[in-house]
Amino acid sequence: MKFESELLKGVAPVVVLEILSQGRMYGYELSDAIEKRSGNVLSLGRGTLYPLLYNLEAKGLISAAWESNESGRQRRYYSITGIGKDELARQKQQWLDLQRGVATVFGFAVPQPA
Amino acid sequence: MNPNPQFSALPAIVQEFIDGIIRKMGYRRSVRQEVHQELTAHFTDALKNCTDPTLRQQRAESLLADFGDAEMLAKLIRRGKIRCRPWWRTAVVRSLQGVTAFFVLFVFYLVWFSLGRPTVRIDYLQMLNDKARPQVADADNAWPQYEKAIDLFVKKSEDMFNITGRFKELSAQDQQKIRQWVTANQPAWDQVVAATGKSYCFRNYTLGENAARPILLGVMLPHISEVRDLARVGQQLAQIQVTDGQSDKAIGTCLVMIRQGKQWMGQATLIEYLVGIAIGSMGQEELTRVLAQSPQNAESLAKIRGELASIWSGEYPKFSFEWERLTFLDAVQNIFTEGGPGGGHLSPRAMTLFGQIMDDPMPIPIAASMALVHAGRTETVERGNEIYKALEDSIAYTPWQRKTQNLRLPEQLVEKLSSRRFALLRSFVPALSKAIERYYRSKVSTEATKTIVAILEYKAGKGRWPETLGELKSAGFLSTVPMDPYSDGPLMYRKDGESFTLYSRGCDLDDDGGKIVAGDLWGENAGGQHGPDGPDGDRVFWPVN
Numbered sequence: 200m201k202f203e204s205e206l207l208k209g210v211a212p213v214v215v216l217e218i219l220s221q222g223r224m225y226g227y228e229l230s231d232a233i234e235k236r237s238g239n240v241l242s243l244g245r246g247t248l249y250p251l252l253y254n255l256e257a258k259g260l261i262s263a264a265w266e267s268n269e270s271g272r273q274r275r276y277y278s279i280t281g282i283g284k285d286e287l288a289r290q291k292q293q294w295l296d297l298q299r300g301v302a303t304v305f306g307f308a309v310p311q312p313a
Numbered sequence: 314m315n316p317n318p319q320f321s322a323l324p325a326i327v328q329e330f331i332d333g334i335i336r337k338m339g340y341r342r343s344v345r346q347e348v349h350q351e352l353t354a355h356f357t358d359a360l361k362n363c364t365d366p367t368l369r370q371q372r373a374e375s376l377l378a379d380f381g382d383a384e385m386l387a388k389l390i391r392r393g394k395i396r397c398r399p400w401w402r403t404a405v406v407r408s409l410q411g412v413t414a415f416f417v418l419f420v421f422y423l424v425w426f427s428l429g430r431p432t433v434r435i436d437y438l439q440m441l442n443d444k445a446r447p448q449v450a451d452a453d454n455a456w457p458q459y460e461k462a463i464d465l466f467v468k469k470s471e472d473m474f475n476i477t478g479r480f481k482e483l484s485a486q487d488q489q490k491i492r493q494w495v496t497a498n499q500p501a502w503d504q505v506v507a508a509t510g511k512s513y514c515f516r517n518y519t520l521g522e523n524a525a526r527p528i529l530l531g532v533m534l535p536h537i538s539e540v541r542d543l544a545r546v547g548q549q550l551a552q553i554q555v556t557d558g559q560s561d562k563a564i565g566t567c568l569v570m571i572r573q574g575k576q577w578m579g580q581a582t583l584i585e586y587l588v589g590i591a592i593g594s595m596g597q598e599e600l601t602r603v604l605a606q607s608p609q610n611a612e613s614l615a616k617i618r619g620e621l622a623s624i625w626s627g628e629y630p631k632f633s634f635e636w637e638r639l640t641f642l643d644a645v646q647n648i649f650t651e652g653g654p655g656g657g658h659l660s661p662r663a664m665t666l667f668g669q670i671m672d673d674p675m676p677i678p679i680a681a682s683m684a685l686v687h688a689g690r691t692e693t694v695e696r697g698n699e700i701y702k703a704l705e706d707s708i709a710y711t712p713w714q715r716k717t718q719n720l721r722l723p724e725q726l727v728e729k730l731s732s733r734r735f736a737l738l739r740s741f742v743p744a745l746s747k748a749i750e751r752y753y754r755s756k757v758s759t760e761a762t763k764t765i766v767a768i769l770e771y772k773a774g775k776g777r778w779p780e781t782l783g784e785l786k787s788a789g790f791l792s793t794v795p796m797d798p799y800s801d802g803p804l805m806y807r808k809d810g811e812s813f814t815l816y817s818r819g820c821d822l823d824d825d826g827g828k829i830v831a832g833d834l835w836g837e838n839a840g841g842q843h844g845p846d847g848p849d850g851d852r853v854f855w856p857v858n
Binding site for chain 1: 319347348350351352354355357358359376379380381382385386389390392393394396397398
């Protein structure tokens, strides 16, 4: 199942931060992880991934560093920063609130008292 | 880009895709290299399990389709990378962009600035000639005689330049040289005598050798020094005549010099006016010396008085800064571009040509820097007219009024001008206010000469000196009592037994009792200040020093 791009655009930064919060990754590994961990529901276009990573880097939410693996190949690894973790927590809470609100409107669940 | 081994191993379409992105990014080389390396790593990882060429090609095509449009991707990556830039680098880039933009605009401004050309619309030379030419018959013009006199004039030989002092005090040898020189110039002097018999002197002002660059400042005033030299012939002639006991002839010679001076005071330019003043003063001083050396009878003095009254009948020759104002306006129209939006600035190229005329060549960079900071045409003309009007108005005030009432408007206006923004105007104006003082000195010297003759005539007729100058007026020897421009009253007069003293208070405005200070005729070295510190003194017209 593929989501419309506008819907995906809003969730993509949180998804990237969430995956990186579990460990550092390089670009291809990250795009692969997004697909796998979302059960192929979320598929971030590769063309969108790198500009997104650079924007998150510019905001100081993630950091990047070139490193070599055992075979000597250079890859650029991305890690979540302290600011990124705080932002992730805040975004996740927003998503939960949104999810709850949307579910209530759609009648999927009974709203819980605040 | 230097492709790494992984990049070379990628399918051609992928290589082309990555290169396309990098090319379209158009950002810093190090950043492009980094993105290139990262994308190469991405595609290498994505294709690492595809060994079959066909499958590898298909997988590559699929990946590229997933990446989307290379141009859009390049834009997004570039934007992301720019955001990643540290703040200081952003500051440097913005600063450099600002400097570059300023420099580009400045270059455009300079090009526009240097392309502007002045447009000459008014023929000020013609205007000057029209104003200067009197409405009388050509036959009454003295200039043809002056031209002949100049042609006939014999210059002093070099060994004569060291001869100084009055004729009667010179050695016999030097007297002989002077006599020979004056004799050689007798034909020239005869022409001067003929010229002074004419009612006016006019010559067309021309540009002469500056005709190629018609600017009023380049108007040639040829023969001005010869005109003055001709008066020196008269001066020497008068001294010879009085030494030879021919005082009546000497008096006649002096009167010719006075007429000559007055004729040149009638010219349009300030320089000629000042030369006229100098010649007239020479004649008047010589006349008073002759009268002191060779006392005349009442009849002779009455004749001299009549001659002087005839020469100075009517208004004293008017003094004006109009020529200087027109010269300034003409310089403006030749150096500034025309007014209007974006115009009316000083043209660097025209400034260099102006410098050539002034015999003060100005390199283009200096002219350009001067032009950049100089005030515009309208402002320059406004300030110029303001100063020339103040100067013109100042003529009405005597030195005494100007000093005691601290009337320094022209000087104050000039002092207020920035030397950079109004360099042109400052180069035109400064010395002009001194000319006003010269005018008053000339005027009072003329009055003093007439008064001396009147006093001597009074004594010759009545056998005693007049008690006051007012008596001269009552007796009909003077039409008015002469006023001292350095005080608020008449010239100072005092009987001194067998003689008398007639003097002006001079620059210091103090009455020092008719004290003469050698080498300081008008008390100028006192700085025009009151008080005991300066070398005080008065301008003494009689007795003759």
